Amino acid sequence: MTMKQKYAAKGLIMIGSLRKAGVTTYVKQGQVITRVSNSDEKRSNTLGQFNQRQKMRHTTALWKMMKYGCKEMMFTQRKTAYQNFASLANRLPTVFVERIHMTEASFLMPGIPISDGTLPTIKLELGEVDGEPALLTDLEKDKHCYQEKLFLYTAEQTGEDTIPRVRFSMREILRTKMTLVDGHFVLKGEEFSDDKKGWALVQVIGERCSAQTIVTRCTFYKQYTTEEAMKKSAKSYGGLTEAPYLSPQ
Numbered sequence: 001m002t003m004k005q006k007y008a009a010k011g012l013i014m015i016g017s018l019r020k021a022g023v024t025t026y027v028k029q030g031q032v033i034t035r036v037s038n039s040d041e042k043r044s045n046t047l048g049q050f051n052q053r054q055k056m057r058h059t060t061a062l063w064k065m066m067k068y069g070c071k072e073m074m075f076t077q078r079k080t081a082y083q084n085f086a087s088l089a090n091r092l093p094t095v096f097v098e099r100i101h102m103t104e105a106s107f108l109m110p111g112i113p114i115s116d117g118t119l120p121t122i123k124l125e126l127g128e129v130d131g132e133p134a135l136l137t138d139l140e141k142d143k144h145c146y147q148e149k150l151f152l153y154t155a156e157q158t159g160e161d162t163i164p165r166v167r168f169s170m171r172e173i174l175r176t177k178m179t180l181v182d183g184h185f186v187l188k189g190e191e192f193s194d195d196k197k198g199w200a201l202v203q204v205i206g207e208r209c210s211a212q213t214i215v216t217r218c219t220f221y222k223q224y225t226t227e228e229a230m231k232k233s234a235k236s237y238g239g240l241t242e243a244p245y246l247s248p249q
Contacts, residue, residue: 069168
């Protein structure tokens with residue numbers, strides 16, 4: 001009598017599977033089957049794979065913080081808003097964090113996608129107007145739609161001494177509250193001098209929106225993009241493999 005016949009004869013009932021000490025036990029067609037598992041195999045973790053996993057980790061962390069702080073997520077160019085955001089966020093620099101913070105740490109950096117749509121992108125730049133910090137735009141006085149809405153998204157780097165996180169918020173902006181400079185609208189205020197904050201101005205007309213990314217002076221994230229940060233992070237995951245690990249055939 002085989003092991004699986006022996007278990008079946010005793011009427012043992014099990015739902016799902018049990019993996020322990022290198023052995024996997026599961027039910028198939030009413031019988032309990034035991035096989036040697038490959039639980040001791042080392043997961044392939046080349047530098048390329050590790051980079052991509054860290055990118056996806058950061059993308060997920062950013063998305064969670066954006067959903068928490070912004071009531072409207074303007075991503076309309078893929079099947080879901082998250083797919084749209086993730087495809088764009090994958091272009092951001094890789095930031096390396098230790099495993100203990102892998103689901104929480106997020107970093108403010110230039111280029112974080114805030115929206116993606118078919119309206120023309122608003123060109124944004126941080127500068128000064130009459131000696132006052134400002135967010136400069138290429139929005140022109142006579143080129144707008146009466147149905148237009150403008151939303152200012154603000155991102156702020158927090159937790160520099162604990163767990164780094166980006167906090168997001170948004171508010172509607174009226175052109176009547178903006179300043180005209182050389183025929184273009186700008187937003188003025190001391191907040192635009194803060195090197196721990198970033199901004200994106202999104203134009204919305206009906207179901208359409210402009211494609212915008214964050215502009216910021218923040219450089220805090222850069223210390224997490226170095227080779228030293230990569231090695232420290234990789235070590236917390238068990239290190240890197242020099243080549244893809246192949247299971248024996």
